[in-house]
Amino acid sequence: MTQAVLITPEASALPEAGALVDARLAAGALVRVLAPLDKGAPGVEERRVGPGRLQTFRFPERELRRECAGGWCEVLLADPASARSWRAILTPAARCRFLGTPPAGDPRRDGGVWLPGEDGAWRVPGDASAPPRIRRAVVVGAGIAGAFTAYELARRGVAVDVIDRWGAPANGASALRAAIIHPHWQAADGPTSRLTRQGFGRMLNLLDDFPEAFDPCGVMDVAEDDAEWAKWCRAVEDGRPFPVPEDFARLTDRDAARGRTGLPLARGGWWFPKAGVVRPALLARRLLEASGARVLMGAEVRLTREDGLWRARFVRGGAVAAEAEAAVAASALDACAVLDAPADFFGLSPLYGRISLLRDTDFRDVRCAVTGHGYLVRTEEGFCGVGATYEQGTEPQITAVEAHDRNMEAFSRLLTDTPEALWGGYYAGVRAVARDRMPLAGPVTLPAELEGLTFRGRPELKDLPVTEGLWGLFGLGSRGLTWGRILAEHVAAEMTGEPTILPASLARAVAPARFAPVLSR
Ligand SMILES: Cc1cc2nc3c(=O)[nH]c(=O)nc-3n(C[C@H](O)[C@H](O)[C@H](O)COP(=O)(O)OP(=O)(O)OC[C@H]3O[C@@H](n4cnc5c(N)ncnc54)[C@H](O)[C@@H]3O)c2cc1C
Numbered sequence: 001m002t003q004a005v006l007i008t009p010e011a012s013a014l015p016e017a018g019a020l021v022d023a024r025l026a027a028g029a030l031v032r033v034l035a036p037l038d039k040g041a042p043g044v045e046e047r048r049v050g051p052g053r054l055q056t057f058r059f060p061e062r063e064l065r066r067e068c069a070g071g072w073c074e075v076l077l078a079d080p081a082s083a084r085s086w087r088a089i090l091t092p093a094a095r096c097r098f099l100g101t102p103p104a105g106d107p108r109r110d111g112g113v114w115l116p117g118e119d120g121a122w123r124v125p126g127d128a129s130a131p132p133r134i135r136r137a138v139v140v141g142a143g144i145a146g147a148f149t150a151y152e153l154a155r156r157g158v159a160v161d162v163i164d165r166w167g168a169p170a171n172g173a174s175a176l177r178a179a180i181i182h183p184h185w186q187a188a189d190g191p192t193s194r195l196t197r198q199g200f201g202r203m204l205n206l207l208d209d210f211p212e213a214f215d216p217c218g219v220m221d222v223a224e225d226d227a228e229w230a231k232w233c234r235a236v237e238d239g240r241p242f243p244v245p246e247d248f249a250r251l252t253d254r255d256a257a258r259g260r261t262g263l264p265l266a267r268g269g270w271w272f273p274k275a276g277v278v279r280p281a282l283l284a285r286r287l288l289e290a291s292g293a294r295v296l297m298g299a300e301v302r303l304t305r306e307d308g309l310w311r312a313r314f315v316r317g318g319a320v321a322a323e324a325e326a327a328v329a330a331s332a333l334d335a336c337a338v339l340d341a342p343a344d345f346f347g348l349s350p351l352y353g354r355i356s357l358l359r360d361t362d363f364r365d366v367r368c369a370v371t372g373h374g375y376l377v378r379t380e381e382g383f384c385g386v387g388a389t390y391e392q393g394t395e396p397q398i399t400a401v402e403a404h405d406r407n408m409e410a411f412s413r414l415l416t417d418t419p420e421a422l423w424g425g426y427y428a429g430v431r432a433v434a435r436d437r438m439p440l441a442g443p444v445t446l447p448a449e450l451e452g453l454t455f456r457g458r459p460e461l462k463d464l465p466v467t468e469g470l471w472g473l474f475g476l477g478s479r480g481l482t483w484g485r486i487l488a489e490h491v492a493a494e495m496t497g498e499p500t501i502l503p504a505s506l507a508r509a510v511a512p513a514r515f516a517p518v519l520s521r
Helices: 009-013 017-034 061-068 080-090 144-155 191-207 226-238 254-261 280-291 332-339 400-412 480-495 504-509
Strands: 004-006 045-049 054-058 074-077 095-098 136-140 159-163 179-181 219-222 250-252 269-272 276-278 294-296 301-306 309-314 320-324 326-329 348-359 369-371 375-378 383-387 423-434 440-443 470-474
Touching: 136 144, 136 301, 136 309, 136 320, 144 159, 144 280, 144 326, 144 470, 144 480, 159 280, 159 320, 179 375, 179 480, 191 480, 191 504, 219 254, 226 250, 250 254, 254 269, 280 480, 294 320, 301 332, 309 326, 326 332, 326 480, 332 348, 332 423, 332 470, 348 400, 383 400, 383 423, 400 423, 440 480, 470 480
Parallel strands: 074 095, 136 159, 136 326, 159 294, 219 369, 326 470
Antiparallel strands: 004 074, 045 054, 179 276, 219 269, 250 269, 301 309, 309 320, 348 383, 348 423, 369 375, 375 383, 440 470
């Protein structure tokens, strides 16, 4: 057993900006490690330090070692003397931040392991066999996934070409007028809620630099019915999956929820005070500008590997639009076509969706975004978006009037009285959704790598070969704005040989190779 102060969501109240960001990041992984530990169990002690801000635990090292294996996490060490035991647990890819004074002397002398990291953190150096840094990359897709990727690569010193077939960036699913971002809460914490929680934290951190693309109006997630409300109340009473800090989320009864939203809600819900509404197209443009990427629009391309380089070749004519040592497919549903892979290779399906655009003057009192079974969000153009439909395929499955009725019906279920509102049209887009609803982000394995390979049973992801110099970020589903940024950080870190920001279990959960058809004996 090692005594240490772990980052928990409470730590998001820490005053320094660096700690604020990193604390949110680490919360998901560490809370999950701690969650199964019954607080009353032998060996587990909980003690709050300061005004409810930090908790100290004694916990089994084994749990933490498993979760952090090869992944990224951060630990606050109360006691620098415990650095040696932490080094053994977290090597090779963890950062360590010391509360108070770092260990005396030069940490490099401590076995050469602790090295200064960014933001005053101390980083354990990565594996010496890590791939060399790349200098240039081609990104296919100028939606929000491509824009996040270009931005994160540029931050790591990589020059980027971004190519898209449309006339302007963010013309696919990312043309959405207003996207809600908020962490998801579930009594049984799973990969989806962990990734949205960590992704949301990273997104807020990014939006500090692009305030014009974000309305931090708060989001109310309304319970679907009385049974769901009762379930949420019980979970909060029991502290499941962990005690939620109030500045992160607050379970709010119906009257308080009505007061916050300005809507006649039928039930209470989770209030996410830091959540809000992003303007995806504006953000994508700003990220591309900030990245300094060379952006080529109106170019439909395929990626091919030739002479040790990735070439983006025009579909019509075959000329080379750009080439580089590395490539990223950020092309949503078209990832298979861009990479010339079989249609179901990445387990993606299209889910068409329509959002009804209502006259916003009919919702003068609405003060924030509301979500749940249906949702309502204010856009910049004088609309309130109410939605959204889920229609299988890339084309509408019902008429526009039926889609609108469906949206209004879902919205009405959140309310006791539905206000009369003038319908002004709709937004339509196609989500790219993976079979398990998790996104795909990381190194890509193409069919050529699997040819002639036979495995005993389903191989572990780490045993699958990857295609040299090729990464993907697609299948962002309905949450591209909430988790796209952290996934782009993951991809960019992997490409440049940095330790990834995702805990190992989440990196596996989003690995593009997880659906690859393999031959087994
Ligand atoms: C109705 C609806 C509501 C939604 N609401 C929310 C919400 O509230 N919050 C949220 O976070 N998310 C929401 N989403 C999801 C979000 O919009 C997506 O997750 C996100 O925009 C996906 O971004 P992307 O860059 O992966 O895809 P896209 O924006 O579709 O970008 C992919 C790009 O790749 C390009 N491309 C493809 N093939 C080629 C090729 N061969 N050559 C060149 N370029 C190519 C395309 O032209 C396109 O521009 C919603 C989606 C829909 C449809």
